[in-house]
Amino acid sequence: MIRIGKLTDYGIVxxxxxxxxPAQAVMAASDLAQAxxxxxxxxxxxxxxxxxxxxxxxxxxxxxGYSLSRPAEEISVGQIIGAIEGPVVMTECGGQPANKCSMxxxxxxxxxxxxxxxxxxxxxxxxxxxxLARPLRLRKAGALQRQPGDQQPADRRRSKxx
Amino acid sequence: MIRIGKLTDYGIVxxxxxxxxPAQAVMAASDLAQAxxxxxxxxxxxxxxxxxxxxxxxxxxxxxGYSLSRPAEEISVGQIIGAIEGPVVMTECGGQPANKCSMxxxxxxxxxxxxxxxxxxxxxxxxxxxxLARPLRLRKAGALQRQPGDQQPADRRRSKxx
DNA sequence: CCTATACAGTACTAAATAGGTCCTGTTTAG
DNA sequence: CTAAACAGGACCTATTTAGTACTGTATAGG
Numbered sequence: 609m610i611r612i613g614k615l616t617d618y619g620i621v622x623x624x625x626x627x628x629x630p631a632q633a634v635m636a637a638s639d640l641a642q643a644x645x646x647x648x649x650x651x652x653x654x655x656x657x658x659x660x661x662x663x664x665x666x667x668x669x670x671x672x673g674y675s676l677s678r679p680a681e682e683i684s685v686g687q688i689i690g691a692i693e694g695p696v697v698m699t700e701c702g703g704q705p706a707n708k709c710s711m712x713x714x715x716x717x718x719x720x721x722x723x724x725x726x727x728x729x730x731x732x733x734x735x736x737x738x739x740l741a742r743p744l745r746l747r748k749a750g751a752l753q754r755q756p757g758d759q760q761p762a763d764r765r766r767s768k769x770x
Numbered sequence: 771m772i773r774i775g776k777l778t779d780y781g782i783v784x785x786x787x788x789x790x791x792p793a794q795a796v797m798a799a800s801d802l803a804q805a806x807x808x809x810x811x812x813x814x815x816x817x818x819x820x821x822x823x824x825x826x827x828x829x830x831x832x833x834x835g836y837s838l839s840r841p842a843e844e845i846s847v848g849q850i851i852g853a854i855e856g857p858v859v860m861t862e863c864g865g866q867p868a869n870k871c872s873m874x875x876x877x878x879x880x881x882x883x884x885x886x887x888x889x890x891x892x893x894x895x896x897x898x899x900x901x902l903a904r905p906l907r908l909r910k911a912g913a914l915q916r917q918p919g920d921q922q923p924a925d926r927r928r929s930k931x932x
Numbered sequence: 933c934c935t936a937t938a939c940a941g942t943a944c945t946a947a948a949t950a951g952g953t954c955c956t957g958t959t960t961a962g
Numbered sequence: 963c964t965a966a967a968c969a970g971g972a973c974c975t976a977t978t979t980a981g982t983a984c985t986g987t988a989t990a991g992g
Contacts, residue, residue, distance in 0.1 A: 610851070610890065611860050612772055613950065636967065649953050656969070669960030670966045685886070689772070698773050720902055724847070724893055728772065731889040740882055775979065798938065811982050818940070831989030832937045 616692045618646055619654050620740070623663070623688055627680035627741035634673035654692070661691030680741055686732030696729045697721075778854045780808055781816050782902070785825070785850055789842035789903035796835035816854070823853030842903055848894030858891050859883075 621644050626635060635643075641651040655674050658664045663683055664674045676683065689696065699721050783806050788797060797805075803813040817836050820826045825845055826836045838845065851858065861883050 610772060610774055610855065610858050615951070617861050638967085647952065650951075652968085653952085659968090666968060667960095668958080668966095668968050669962095670964095671961060672959085672967045674968090685882075693772065696772050699779050720847075720897060724897065727893040728890050731886055735882060735886065777980070800938085809981065812980075814939085815981080821939090828939060829989090830937095830939045830987080831991095832935090833990060834938045834988085836939090 610698070612689060613693060615650075615654060616689055618644070618650065619658060619688055619692045620685065621646075622651060622654060623658065623676075623683070623737055624740045626664075626674070626676055627683075627737050632675060634667050634671070634675045636673040639673070658688070658691055661687070663687060663691055676737075680738035681736055683737040684733045685735040685737070685740070686729060688737070689732060696732065697725050698728070772860070774851060775855060777812075777816060778851055780806070780812065781820060781850055781854045782847065783808075784813060784816060785820065785838075785845070785899055786902045788826075788836070788838055789845075789899050794837060796829050796833070796837045798835040801835070820850070820853055823849070825849060825853055838899075842900035843898055845899040846895045847897040847899070847902070848891060850899070851894060858894065859887050860890070 622640055625640060625643055629635070637652045637655050638648050640655070641648040644651065655664065655666075659666050659674065663677055665677045666672065666674050686696070784802055787802060787805055791797065799814045799817050800810050802817070803810040806813065817826065817828075821828050821836065825839055827839045828834065828836050848858070
């Protein structure tokens with residue numbers, strides 16, 4: 609299936625946690641780890657990546673930690689994914705100039721993958737961190753309605769976070 | 771990055787090849803392998819999967835082979851991906867009932883992932899095999915326009931097919 | 933009715949990737 | 963000056979994916 613890595617999933621959880629803090633305080637990696645029930649080392653690694661991508665700012669020294677580099681409204685899920693997984697492209701061809709692909713003579717799918725990629729990118733870009741941070745109950749009704757039982761009972765292989 | 775597996779990529783190439791045959795003839799696995807420059811075993815495996823998903827019909831015996839189970843207009847890229855990779859869901863939560871996720875108390879992202887998944891699914895479903903099979907030059911202009919240099923020179927790790 | 937050909941199904945091996953942990957700096961508040 | 967916390971790696975392991983091989987079954991055509 610098409611999926612993002614666990615790390616990216618964690619990344620979104622961590623970012624959401626930061627965004628949800630009303631005081632926008634600086635939070636230490638260890639605190640974030642506790643708050644999200646993720647391994648401290650894992651969270652630390654994650655934060656470094658997000659920092660380098662410019663989504664966070666860090667403060668060193670004894671009362672150091674991390675905070676969002678800008679308002680949650682200006683950070684998109686696409687940016688978070690991009691920071692952790694690299695650019696959103698679905699096939700081999702996707703990331704490289706079309707003329708580099710060894711199948712380019714046989715394969716006419718190229719331009720279509722680009723279209724698909726664009727749609728996905730766009731969807732991801734339009735979803736802002738601020739929206740994720742907003743508690744479920746308070747979201748504007750209608751937009752997210754979903755029938756109970758709407759969910760497919762697909763077989764999942766991986767199942768739980770550590 | 772978000773990406774589909776190589777096998778799926780191959781699957782699309784093979785399906786496209788079948789769809790492109792004007793006579794809609796039955797083609798043997800070995801012929802398809804040659805035509806696509808993929809390993810015969812790999813193609814054979816792939817075809818079985820696509821068969822079981824109902825996208826192909828097979829003919830056994832000495833002049834046997836595979837052909838599309840229905841017109842290329844009625845087969846979507848989403849269906850091909852679904853056949854090979856399983857349902858399109860991007861996170862752990864995605865595939866299972868929301869109340870099963872161990873992070874459900876902390877994580878408010880659930881319903882958003884569902885939305886994203888829907889968008890991706892829809893995009894994939896709307897792209898039909900017929901369109902991929904059509905040679906590039908003949909596609910209706912306008913819909914697919916792309917500036918030269920539009921392509922991001924992102925760093926790719928994997929590079930060529932076997 | 934026999935046999936070569938091609939699908940059906942499954943099991944296995946090897947390689948790539950991702951996940952997770954740890955260690956050795958460097959900065960800085962107090 | 964020192965303890966807390968970030969910076970930046972290196973590294974090991976487990977999972978997943980890719981690719982291959984083997985044994986069985988159906989069938990067209992001589």
